[in-house]
Amino acid sequence: MGSTELILCAVTVAALDICAMVLLLCAYTDKSASKKYWKHFTGDMELAEQGCAYPLGCDEVIIGRHASADIRIPDLSVSRYHALMTVNGGAWTITDIGSKSGIYINGNLTKEAILRENDIINIGSHRLVFRKRRDKK
Amino acid sequence: MYNPLSYVLSCLFVLIAHAAMLANVFINGNYESVTDPAILAGAVLLLDVAYFTALLFFKQTSYTIDFLLVLVLNMSVIFQSSFGQVKFDGDAIKHYITAITALIACRIGFFACRNYKSLQNKRKFIYIAIGVCIVLILTLTGSRSMWIQIGPISLQPSEFIKPLFILACATSVAEQQKKHKVLLFNVVYENIALFGLMAVICLLQWWCADLGSLPTFMAIYISGFLLRICYPKAKLSKKTYITAAVSLLVVAVIAFKFAPAYVQERLHADIWSDTNGSGYQQSQALIAIADGGWTGKGPGNGFLCNVAAHENDIVFATVCEEWGLLYALMMIFVILIMLAVPLINPPRSYYHATMSAGVCAAFTVQMALNIFGSCNMIPFTGVTIPFISAGGSSMMVSGFMIGMLAAAQSPILDNTGGQPRTAQRPPVKQPNKRPVRRKAV
Numbered sequence A: 001m002g003s004t005e006l007i008l009c010a011v012t013v014a015a016l017d018i019c020a021m022v023l024l025l026c027a028y029t030d031k032s033a034s035k036k037y038w039k040h041f042t043g044d045m046e047l048a049e050q051g052c053a054y055p056l057g058c059d060e061v062i063i064g065r066h067a068s069a070d071i072r073i074p075d076l077s078v079s080r081y082h083a084l085m086t087v088n089g090g091a092w093t094i095t096d097i098g099s100k101s102g103i104y105i106n107g108n109l110t111k112e113a114i115l116r117e118n119d120i121i122n123i124g125s126h127r128l129v130f131r132k133r134r135d136k137k
Numbered sequence B: 001m002y003n004p005l006s007y008v009l010s011c012l013f014v015l016i017a018h019a020a021m022l023a024n025v026f027i028n029g030n031y032e033s034v035t036d037p038a039i040l041a042g043a044v045l046l047l048d049v050a051y052f053t054a055l056l057f058f059k060q061t062s063y064t065i066d067f068l069l070v071l072v073l074n075m076s077v078i079f080q081s082s083f084g085q086v087k088f089d090g091d092a093i094k095h096y097i098t099a100i101t102a103l104i105a106c107r108i109g110f111f112a113c114r115n116y117k118s119l120q121n122k123r124k125f126i127y128i129a130i131g132v133c134i135v136l137i138l139t140l141t142g143s144r145s146m147w148i149q150i151g152p153i154s155l156q157p158s159e160f161i162k163p164l165f166i167l168a169c170a171t172s173v174a175e176q177q178k179k180h181k182v183l184l185f186n187v188v189y190e191n192i193a194l195f196g197l198m199a200v201i202c203l204l205q206w207w208c209a210d211l212g213s214l215p216t217f218m219a220i221y222i223s224g225f226l227l228r229i230c231y232p233k234a235k236l237s238k239k240t241y242i243t244a245a246v247s248l249l250v251v252a253v254i255a256f257k258f259a260p261a262y263v264q265e266r267l268h269a270d271i272w273s274d275t276n277g278s279g280y281q282q283s284q285a286l287i288a289i290a291d292g293g294w295t296g297k298g299p300g301n302g303f304l305c306n307v308a309a310h311e312n313d314i315v316f317a318t319v320c321e322e323w324g325l326l327y328a329l330m331m332i333f334v335i336l337i338m339l340a341v342p343l344i345n346p347p348r349s350y351y352h353a354t355m356s357a358g359v360c361a362a363f364t365v366q367m368a369l370n371i372f373g374s375c376n377m378i379p380f381t382g383v384t385i386p387f388i389s390a391g392g393s394s395m396m397v398s399g400f401m402i403g404m405l406a407a408a409q410s411p412i413l414d415n416t417g418g419q420p421r422t423a424q425r426p427p428v429k430q431p432n433k434r435p436v437r438r439k440a441v
Helices: A003-042 B004-028 B035-055 B064-082 B091-113 B116-121 B123-140 B157-169 B189-208 B211-229 B238-257 B261-267 B280-292 B315-323 B325-344 B350-374 B392-409
Strands: A045-049 A052-055 A060-064 A083-088 A091-096 A103-105 A108-110 A112-114 A119-123 A126-132 B148-150 B153-155 B180-182 B185-187
Touching: A003 B004, A003 B064, A003 B325, A091 A103, B004 B035, B004 B064, B035 B064, B035 B091, B064 B091, B064 B315, B064 B325, B064 B392, B091 B116, B091 B392, B116 B123, B116 B350, B123 B157, B123 B189, B153 B392, B157 B189, B157 B211, B157 B350, B157 B392, B185 B189, B189 B211, B211 B350, B280 B315, B280 B350, B315 B325, B315 B350, B325 B350, B325 B392, B350 B392
Parallel strands: none
Antiparallel strands: A045 A052, A045 A126, A060 A083, A083 A091, A091 A112, A103 A108, A103 A119, A119 A126, B148 B153, B180 B185
């Protein structure tokens, strides 16, 4: 194979390489668009406790003591899998998934409830506030 | 259009990549007259422009997977048209049509899987569809042949089980919490159903003598099992891990011990001792890879096109020979990027996450089986490389599965059809105020 053909081969591979890189960059820009859509849809909420906040980044969030729970509260008053938070039609719902101590929303024991902004959720001995996400400064 | 700049840049660079490939075909290719590569160039660029225009009519959050798909499909059209000699007729046109079918299947997959909540509710239809495929395999195909012939079209029903099985394996966390007490155990009925389904598929593949597809199904099941079916975040306990690994090992040893004669033969084959018999394809494939070197012999200048199944089972070696190892690796790299998009922009729902993991597992295993089989690292399986190998059923199903990935990138979250209900506290009702009567002093 002559040098011209070799250069052409190199150019072809480089063109494909650059194209793949551009598409990867586009995937990164799409990420911010998808984040924006998620925020718009779910109201960009979080669960906050004294000193820490748990963002709600996906449609099914498990709260519990187990290491595999999405929001892990390492406290014996909390069951391994205590509650499940789901989002449907833009509204967050909390469901008790067989916990021992139950869930209290604004002081009322409940099995399932639609959450509203600034609701106070008592899980075991922990008190969580359901609120709009605040940026850390 | 969400991001016009991304769209324009993606279109431009995909066109540049294809134009560079076509220039390589013009200069280095082996063709009878200039009209052959000219027709090929026209067909490839026309498909590019048509798909870019069609995309404008679909409102999506992300288009990256679509651009990668059209990039890979037209690469494959150029490869398949230049095997042996550059020409756009017969098999090349057939492959071009299957590429268009794959694009249509991708759109169908996208629309079918966008709203995961409706899919989850229609779970029983997925099981029914798998049942229908199994019945078709049992009655119309089987150990005699893997294809159903309908006029000029031949369909492989076992391919269609793959996306359905992925959908069946995709299970949300909420579903996993529905446990039922059976004797002393808390069980999820769906997990038992999926395990049963996997066992049926294993037996079916055994009976059909199509054990090459079995690792693909196993990969789908294991990814689903690890991600969702067992625990919410796949952090299994050590005991479960060890039990699962040991049982898998025992099953594998038993399977190898009692494998059919043709599998035993392939497992213990020495391709260099029988280069004209059972080792013919693999030995020729290895010679072709070595012959092609880094930059290849040029499109249409290879000899591997004279070997059976050069366009599907040993397609990696054929590309290596004509286009070079560098280009073949880039081709694999582009497919891997397509599968890596869910890692860059992770799906927001567990159902879509499991679905994406299933698709990625299936494609990765298929590619590995084909490439390592061609390079004699593992026994020859006859599994295709998605989108690159020729084959209608495989292309259609692969297109549908990429549509599933694209659906996970641009999901419908609001299934109420209206504006999102923001979690605002409703206005507190004020008690009716009555005018206070002042007592007359």
